[in-house]
Amino acid sequence: MESMTMETYLWTTLGAFLSLCIFSFLYKDNPFYKFAEHLVAGLAAGYFVIILWHNGLKPNLFDYVGDGNFYLLWLDSSHPWYMVPAFLGALMWTRFSRKWSWVSRWPMAIYIGIGVGLSIPLGMRNAVNMQLFSTMRPMAWDNFLGNGYLDPTSGFSHLLIFVGMLAALFYFFFSKEHKGVFNGVAKFGIGILMIGFGATFGFTVMARISLFIQRIQKLGEWSSISWTDGAFTAIWLIVCGSFIAVGIYEFIKYMRNRGQTKAAA
C-alpha cells in the first residue's frame, strides 16, 4: 500500500463521508444528504464560473482585446470586432430587468438564428436522411444469416430492421382503427418497441449499478488505506461509527413505529 499524507487522507475521508451522506438518502431524506447535495450544487456552480472565465472569456475574448483601453470599451484594440459578440452577450443580462428584458431577445434571436441555420441542414442529413437510407439499403440475400449472431450486415438484419420499422410506424398511425391485420402488425410494432425499451432499461440498470460499484471501489480503497496508520484508523472508526450509530438508532425507531402501527391496527 502506497504511503499517504494526513492531508491527502483527510480529503479522501471527506470524499468517503460525502458518499455515505448521499447513500443515506436511500433510507430517507435527512440533513446529511441535504448537506452533501447542496455542497455538490454549490461546488459545481463555482467551478463552472472559474472554468468559464479561464477557458472561455479570457482566452477567447480578453486576450484578443487586451491591448485596448478599458475606458474605451476595448474598441481601440487590435481586434475591435470581438466586442460585437461580447456586447450581444452582455445584452443577455437585461433579462434581470423587467423594463429592459425585451432587449435580450435580440442576442437570443441571433443565437437561435445561427443555431437553426447550422442544425437544419446538418441535422436533416445526418440524423434523419442517413437513418432512412440505412433502413432502405438493398437486402443482402446472398449473406442472409451473416457472420455470427445478429450481424448487422446480414440480410436477416436488413429484413428485421425494415419490417420492424414499418410495424412500429403502423402502431403510431392513428387515422385508421387498429383492427384485423392492421392490429396484428401494430401489435408486432409494439413488440419491437418493447424490445428497444427493454434494451434501454437493461443498459440503465447496468449504468446505475456501475455508479454504485465505483463508490464501493473508492470506499474499499479508503477503508484499506485506513488500516495503515493509527491516526487514519481512528478517523475511519469515527466516520464509520457515526454512520453505524445513526443507522442503529433509525432501525430501532423504525421497528418501534412498526410495532405501534401493528398494535393500532
Added chain:
Amino acid sequence: MNLFNRLMFLDRRWIFLLLALVCIITYVIPFEIPVTKTNEVRAIYNYIEALKPGDIIHLGVDYDPSSLAELHPMTYAIAEHAFRKNMKVIFTALSQNGPGMVDQAIRDLTDSMKLDRTYNGVFYKGREIKNGEDYAFLGYKPYPALVIYGMGQNYRIPFPSDYYGTPLDSIPIMKKVKNYDQVKCVVGIIAGNVADMWIVYGQGRYNFKLALGMTGVMGADYYPYLNTGQIFGIMGGLLGAAQYEDLADNQGPAKDGMRVQVFAHILIMIFIVLANIGFFMAKGSLMGKEVR
C-alpha cells in the same frame, strides 16, 4: 396477508439493502469472470492498435464527475493504449466539469506510464509522457456544437491556447495539426447529447473517423449510427470499458467491477420475476390499494 401480498407491500429499502450486500460481498471476494468482446468495441481497439507511432488521436472527454464511474475507465484504457504505442493524444473537454476529469486522468497516466508493463505479450518500457510532446490538453469551451464545428476548420478558432494558457502554435504536436484532417480518429467519451453533436456537426460535416464511448443509459440509442457507418465503434457503459480493458490486456476498475455487475444483475432479475409473480398472484386482492 399472504406471501404474494407481502411481496407487493415489501418496503423497497430491504431491496436496496440486499442489493448493497450483494455488491459489497462480490467486491470483497476477488474472483474473475470472462468478458465477451463485442464487435463494436473490438473495432475501436483494432483501429487504434493498427495506428503507427507518432499518429495523433483526439480524445474528447465530454463528461462530468457524475458519469466518472462508467466513463473514466474508458478514458484511461484508450489513452494508455495510445501512449504505450507512442501515439500522441489531443484531449478536449466539452462538458463544463470535464477539465478536472482530464487533469486527473493525465496525472494518473503520467505515473502509470513510468512503469514497465507487458500487455498482450508485448513489453513496454516505462517512460515519461510530456505535455506538448505526447499530449495536448486544449481545455473546455462552452457550446459544444459550435466548438466541434469550429475545430473542423481550425483547432485554433475555439482553442487559441491550451488549458494551461500556452498558445497552440507553441505546442509541438499541435504545430502539425490544423483540423480533423490531421488526426487519425476522434474518440468521444460522452455523457449526454454531445454525442449527437459529434455525429451531426463533426463527423457528418467533416467526415472523419469517429468512435463513441458512452454511458449505459445512452448505449441503445446510438446503435443505429453504427449501422449507417457514421461511427465505427461504440463502448456502452462499464461493460464497454471492461471489454476494452480486456482487449488491451490492461485490467482496470471496469473489469474489476464486472463480477459485482453480474451478481447485481442476477439479483435484479430475481426481483423482477418475484415482483411479477407477486403482482399476478395478488392481482385480485390488491384492487384499490397503493403498492409501494
